[in-house]
Amino acid sequence: MGRRDLAFGFFFCNGRKGGTSPPFSIFGYDTSFSSMTLELFIQYLFAGITYGSIYAIVAIGFNIIYNTTGIINFAQGEFVMLGGMISISLLSFMPLPLAIILAVAVTMAIGALIEIVFIRWLKEPSVLRLVIITIGISMLIREAALYLWGEGVRSLPYFTGNAITAMSVLGARISPQVLWVVCTCGLMVLALTFFFRVTPAGREMRACAANRKAAILCGINTRNMVTLSFMLSAGIGALAGCMMSPITYTQYDTGTGLAIKGFTVAILGGLGNSGGAVAAGLLLGIIEAFSVSVVPLAFQDVIAIAILLIILFVRPNGLFSPGEAAGSRTF
Amino acid sequence: MKRTLSLFLLMTAVVAVHLLCRWTGSLFYLTPITMSAYYSLLIIGLCVVMGYAGQISLGHAGFFAIGGYLSAALTTRNLAGFQDALPVRLLDAAGLLVAGKNVYGAAQLVVTPWAACVAAVLAAALIALLIGIPVLKLKGHYLAMATLGFGIIVSKIAMAVPYFGEADGISEVPPFRLLPGLSVAGGSAHRVANYYIAWTLVLVGVLLLQNLIHSRVGRALRAIHGSERAADSIGVDTARYKLNIFVLSAVFAAIAGVFLTHYNGAIGPSEAGVMKSVRYVAIVAVGGMAHIWGALIMGTILNFLSLRGVFGTYDDAVFGAILVLIMLFSPDGILRMGIVDRLRRIVTRRRGGD
Numbered sequence: 266m267g268r269r270d271l272a273f274g275f276f277f278c279n280g281r282k283g284g285t286s287p288p289f290s291i292f293g294y295d296t297s298f299s300s301m302t303l304e305l306f307i308q309y310l311f312a313g314i315t316y317g318s319i320y321a322i323v324a325i326g327f328n329i330i331y332n333t334t335g336i337i338n339f340a341q342g343e344f345v346m347l348g349g350m351i352s353i354s355l356l357s358f359m360p361l362p363l364a365i366i367l368a369v370a371v372t373m374a375i376g377a378l379i380e381i382v383f384i385r386w387l388k389e390p391s392v393l394r395l396v397i398i399t400i401g402i403s404m405l406i407r408e409a410a411l412y413l414w415g416e417g418v419r420s421l422p423y424f425t426g427n428a429i430t431a432m433s434v435l436g437a438r439i440s441p442q443v444l445w446v447v448c449t450c451g452l453m454v455l456a457l458t459f460f461f462r463v464t465p466a467g468r469e470m471r472a473c474a475a476n477r478k479a480a481i482l483c484g485i486n487t488r489n490m491v492t493l494s495f496m497l498s499a500g501i502g503a504l505a506g507c508m509m510s511p512i513t514y515t516q517y518d519t520g521t522g523l524a525i526k527g528f529t530v531a532i533l534g535g536l537g538n539s540g541g542a543v544a545a546g547l548l549l550g551i552i553e554a555f556s557v558s559v560v561p562l563a564f565q566d567v568i569a570i571a572i573l574l575i576i577l578f579v580r581p582n583g584l585f586s587p588g589e590a591a592g593s594r595t596f
Numbered sequence: 597m598k599r600t601l602s603l604f605l606l607m608t609a610v611v612a613v614h615l616l617c618r619w620t621g622s623l624f625y626l627t628p629i630t631m632s633a634y635y636s637l638l639i640i641g642l643c644v645v646m647g648y649a650g651q652i653s654l655g656h657a658g659f660f661a662i663g664g665y666l667s668a669a670l671t672t673r674n675l676a677g678f679q680d681a682l683p684v685r686l687l688d689a690a691g692l693l694v695a696g697k698n699v700y701g702a703a704q705l706v707v708t709p710w711a712a713c714v715a716a717v718l719a720a721a722l723i724a725l726l727i728g729i730p731v732l733k734l735k736g737h738y739l740a741m742a743t744l745g746f747g748i749i750v751s752k753i754a755m756a757v758p759y760f761g762e763a764d765g766i767s768e769v770p771p772f773r774l775l776p777g778l779s780v781a782g783g784s785a786h787r788v789a790n791y792y793i794a795w796t797l798v799l800v801g802v803l804l805l806q807n808l809i810h811s812r813v814g815r816a817l818r819a820i821h822g823s824e825r826a827a828d829s830i831g832v833d834t835a836r837y838k839l840n841i842f843v844l845s846a847v848f849a850a851i852a853g854v855f856l857t858h859y860n861g862a863i864g865p866s867e868a869g870v871m872k873s874v875r876y877v878a879i880v881a882v883g884g885m886a887h888i889w890g891a892l893i894m895g896t897i898l899n900f901l902s903l904r905g906v907f908g909t910y911d912d913a914v915f916g917a918i919l920v921l922i923m924l925f926s927p928d929g930i931l932r933m934g935i936v937d938r939l940r941r942i943v944t945r946r947r948g949g950d
Contacts, residue, residue: 393646393650398923400740401874402916404912404915405916408912563755570745574746578733
C-alpha cells in the first residue's frame with residue numbers, strides 16, 4: 266500500500282503552492298479542519314471523488330455478479346489490477362486507446378474463463394465453498410501477476426499532458442486524469458444502466474437475477490448469463506484499472522485493498538443496488554480523502570475497513586435500501 | 597477408546613520422528629517441525645470454528661499476531677524511561693518486570709515473558725469476544741468479509757505503529773522460561789526440548805478440542821452447522837456457542853503466536869498478513885473441515901514443506917492452488933476422498949471372511 270500513499274502524495278503535490286507544508290498531516294501539526302482553506306477543501310474533495318468513483322465501479326462489479334449468481338466474487342479487485350497491468354504491457358506494442366481496449370477485452374476473456382473453469386459446472390455449491398474458491402482464484406491471479414510483472418510498481422502514462430499538468434478549479438489544482446477517471450466511471454454507469462434496461466441480454470440478466478427458475482422457464486440460458494456477468498464485471502473492473510493506473514499506479518497486489526473497499530461500498534449502498542453503490546462510493550472516497558487530515562496516512566485503509574465493520578454490524582442491508590438483513594439471508 | 601488410541605498414536609509418532617531424526621543425524625528437521633506444530637495448534641482451533649460450528653474466519657492470523665506481537669513488544673520494549681509512571685511501578689511491585697541490559701549495555705526494564713504471555717492471550721481473547729459478538733451475527737459472504745477486514749486492520753496496525761516495529765517487526769525477543777532449565781527459545785541447545793514443548797501443547801489442544809466436540813457443546817455446534825434456525829428452535833443458544841468457540845480458537849491462535857514468537861526470537865508483519873489467514877483456511881479445508889486430525893496432519897505436513905522451502909517462490913501460489921483444487925473436487929478434504937473408506941471396507945471384508 267506504500268505505493269498508493271506515494272501516489273496520494275504526488276496527487277496533492279500538484280495542488281501545493283510553494284511547497285511549504287504538506288496538506289496531509291501526521292498527528293501533531295495542522296490536524297484541524299478549521300485551518301482548511303477552500304482550495305485545500307476542493308483538493309481533498311476531488312481526490313475523494315476520484316477514488317470514490319473507482320470504488321463505485323468495483324462495487325458495481327461485485328453487484329453484477331452477485332445479482333445473477335448470489336456469489337461475492339472475492340477476485341473482483343484482481344480484475345482491476347489485471348486491466349492496468351495488461352494495458353501497460355500492451356502499450357509497448359500499440360497506441361494507448363488500442364492497448365486499453367485490448368486489455369479490457371483480455372480481462373473479460375479471463376473473467377469468462379474463470380467462470381467456465383471454476384464455477385459453471387459446480388452443482389449447488391455452498392456459499393462457504395464459493396467464497397473459498399474465489400479467494401483461491403484471487404490468490405492465484407495475484408501470484409501469476411507477481412511472476413509475470415514482478416513486484417515493481419507500474420503505471421500507464423497520463424492520458425492528457427503529464428504528471429504535473431494541472432487545471433485550476435477554484436484555486437485548487439486538478440490533474441486532467443481526474444476528469445478522465447470521473448467521466449469514464451460516469452459513462453460506464455450510464456452504459457450499464459442502458460444495457461440492463463434496454464438491451465435483450467441485459468433484460469435476460471435482470472430476469473435471471475429476479476428469479477432464476479422463472480428465467481429458465483422463459484427459455485433464458487441462465488448459465489450463459491452467469492458467464493456474461495463475470496465478463497461484464499471483469500470488463501468494467503479492467504477499464505477502471507486502466508483509468509486509475511496513471512494516478513494510483515498498479516502493482517500485483519493492488520487488488521486486495523480495492524476489493525475490500527469495493528465490497529465496503531457495495532454493502533454501504535446495499536448489495537445488488539448499483540445506484541446506491543455510486544453514492545456510497547463517492548461517500549467513502551470523500552471520507553477517506555478527508556481522513557488524511559485527521560489521522561496518519563498509514564491508517565487510511567483502516568478507516569474504510571472500520572466503516573465496513575460498523576456498517577455490517579449496524580445496517581447490513583445498506584444505507585439506502587430497506588431490503589432483508591444480511592443475517593437473515595439464506596446463503 | 598478410539599480417542600485415547602489416536603492420542604497415543606500421535607505421541608508415538610512424535611517420539612518416532614525424534615528418534616528417526618536422531619538416528620539419521622538430521623536433528624535440524626526438528627526446528628521446522630516445531631514451528632509447524634505451533635501453526636497446527638492455530639489450525640486445529642480454526643478447524644473447530646469452521647468445520648464444526650460452520651463459521652468461516654479469514655482473520656485468524658490476526659489473533660496469532662495479537663498474541664505474538666503483544667508478547668514480543670512487552671518482553672522487549674524498554675520501560676526504563678517510564679520507571680516513575682504508576683502502572684510501571686505497580687508492575688514492578690507485583691514482580692512482573694525484569695531489569696537487565698540491552699545489547700548496547702544500557703539499563704533495560706521489560707515485562708517477564710510469563711506475564712507478557714498471559715497478557716497477550718487475555719488481550720486476544722478479549723478482542724475476539726468484542727469482535728465476535730457483532731461479527732458472528734453475520735453469515736456467508738458478510739462473515740468472510742468482516743473477518744477479513746479484522747485481519748487487515750490488525751496487519752495495518754502492525755505495519756504502521758512504531759511500537760510494533762512497523763515493517764521490521766520485533767526482533768531479539770528473549771527466551772520464555774517455562775520451568776527452570778526449560779525455556780522456549782531458538783538455538784540448537786533447546787531444539788529437542790522445544791520440539792516436545794510444542795507437541796505437548798498440541799496434544800493438550802487436541803485433547804481439549806476432542807473432548808469438547810464429543811460433548812454437549814460439540815453436538816450443539818454441529819447442530820448450528822447443520823441449520824442454525826433448527827438449532828435455535830430446539831433450544832441451543834447459538835449465539836453463545838458460536839462466540840465461545842470463536843474466542844477459544846482465538847486463544848489457541850494467540851498461544852501459538854506467543855510460543856512461536858519466543859521460539860523464533862522475532863515476529864514480523866507477514867505473520868499478520870491476510871495471506872496467512874487464507875493459508876490457514878486452506879489447510880483446514882484440505883484436512884477436511886470437520887476433522888481435527890486431518891487439520892493437524894495437513895497443517896504439520898504443509899507447513900513443514902513450506903518452511904523447508906519445498907515450494908520455493910511459489911509458496912502462496914501452491915496454497916492458492918491447493919485451496920481451489922480441494923474446494924472444486926473434494927470439499928470434504930483430501931483424507932476423505934474415499935481412500936480411508938475404501939481401505940476400511942477392505943479391512944472389514946477381510947475380517948468378515950475370517
